[in-house]
Amino acid sequence: MHCLWCNIQIIPEISWKNLFILEAAKQLCAECEEKLELLKGRQCMRCSRISDKALCADCGWWDDQTDEMDTLAFNYSIFTYNKFMEDMIAKWKYRGDYHLGNAFKERFSRSFTGKFSFLKKDVLVVPIPLSDERLSERAFNQAQMLADFLPAENKSILTRIHGEKQSKKTRYERIFTKNPFVLHESINKPVILVDDIYTTGTTLRHAARLLKDKGCPDVYAYTLIRG
């Protein structure tokens, strides 16, 4: 195996643990793996951001916007958005290095089992879609790829209308954009939305709003990174 990031050859060390039971092959070398930073310590219970308060200021703001409950029950993220992750996402998503996404596979599916096991089997995983234009430009949807890693039923029921890239907008523009998603079918079981990164939470809340309107009881979000 070669490291997906630096292409150095990974030579697995033999230990008692892997002598008899085959382990999944490592996708990143130890040095690159170390540079990925896990979200640890006290976090906002709503959006996973590192915060001393149980509910961070941003999520408090979302709550103040409407009288009803936040459309998103909670978002769970795994990694912080450090410089290394930024470079990795740029190469994976924007340069389009599809294979690099496999570096997150093991971690992404393991944390899912731990965090969302309370939902039992009756749940639908929905990846955040790309617009058709963006999809043909990039040739793959990173959220779809992440959703495919998960041991649960996934279905792309949302469609997206083409617009400016989220990452090109300012924070204000992002929060006050129109809902870019369309949903035609109605839904009656809980949904876990999957995306690569939670930045302001607008995209996920737009999608969650639609799902709730169509009868979905609870909407959760599962993202790789809390930006």
Next chain:
Amino acid sequence: MSLPEAPPDLNNQHLVKRFSGKLLLRKEIPLDEPDFQQLLSTHSFTPIKSIHKKNFIYQCQRCGNRQRSLFAHIPCQSCKKTHLYCRNCIEMGRVMECEPLYYWSGEAPRWSRYENPCSWDGELTIVQQKAADRIVTAINNHENELLVWAVCGAGKTEMLFPGITEALRNGKRICLATPRADVVLELLPRIQAAFADVAVQGLYGGSDDKDGTAQIILATTHQLLRYKSAFDVFIIDEIDAFPYHADPSLPFAAERAKSDINTTIYLTATPRKNHKIEINRNKLAHIFVPVRFHGQPLPIPIMKICFDLKKELKSHMPPAAFLKWVKHRKNPDRQLLIFVPTISLAEKMKDNLADLLLKEGILSSKANLAAVYASDPDREEKVQLFRQKEIDVLITTTILERGVTFPSVDVAILDAGHIVFDEAALVQIAGRAGRSPEDPTGEVVFFHDGKTEAMVQAVNSIITMNKRGGMS
């Protein structure tokens, strides 16, 4: 070839110059679909398969990559098939199996002929002139290859001017490829000044000039991946330098970027073994420039053993012998350039060294010492400060081993026996000292804990070069 059917706005030299000599993906060709289809149907553009498959070996046709781990499959949503793509050159736009590469096969470009393009009014020394004449002969006789072996500080760039002038007189297109963006940045204004009336563009990752249509192109070797049959005179600077000799895609791209009849000129101060062997067997024409432009010999490195070197470096302290040497330098006014093998050592030793030098009164303040390495965001700024003598001591990794000129420095290598310091690197590093005619000497000291082959050979080759220059 003429294009009778093409609309007039497509059939002009501008278009020809924009696309000839390039090898591009469709998304790198900024033309509307109907115009592009028109050019395709008149065979002005020819598509080629982007990934070649033969006997279970894949090869990316843009970067020449054959390594299996640098290919992967992608379930492509635009063609609805799962197919290969190249991961090696993905930073320059993804090459996918379902998308061809296009090269220009229409009308040939007509490059301008210049009567007297060279606006440089300096004068070459006798040795430089000899080498320059040899380059001119090679270009005129369409010789395939010529290696110019010139010691550090011989004035290689100036030696090229007569050759470039001659090429421009004959309407040839010229490329000067170097391994590093820093060097492109340093050379660009010099070449622009020397050929004021000629279009010159500098290409490197993130450069402003993107289209690369000028008659003289300065480029990092990576940028050559977008060229095919483009250059009549091809100059590769520092042929022995990383990454050129380490990354097989760069020689692949360089080979492809040459036109059918071309002259390739290699410049180096420290030829690698393969070139030395070819020279000895008379397989490779070469010209040797053994004298620096100011006529003084190269400084010969002194080796100093430090028995506790590993221990001292482990605690990020400079070796005792180094401190002793610093206190008794012959000319304490010179700036000090210190090479270390690793980035972490450069960072961690900075403070310790500053404290020690302050105590000795060699340094006036802590701000006068800095450390640089490749990924340092302030790298260019720090090097500039050192050049302007705002900083007295600079700790660096091998990034400053070549291509940079500081007028008056003493050079020290800590742990010269480390694997990163091979013979070429050591010779290059020694060549940083004594560059200016005002101060043509300088001390070079290798601090080591056991001589290595590389160190001995580096010293020997410097002595040999001085001898060949008639200075022993």
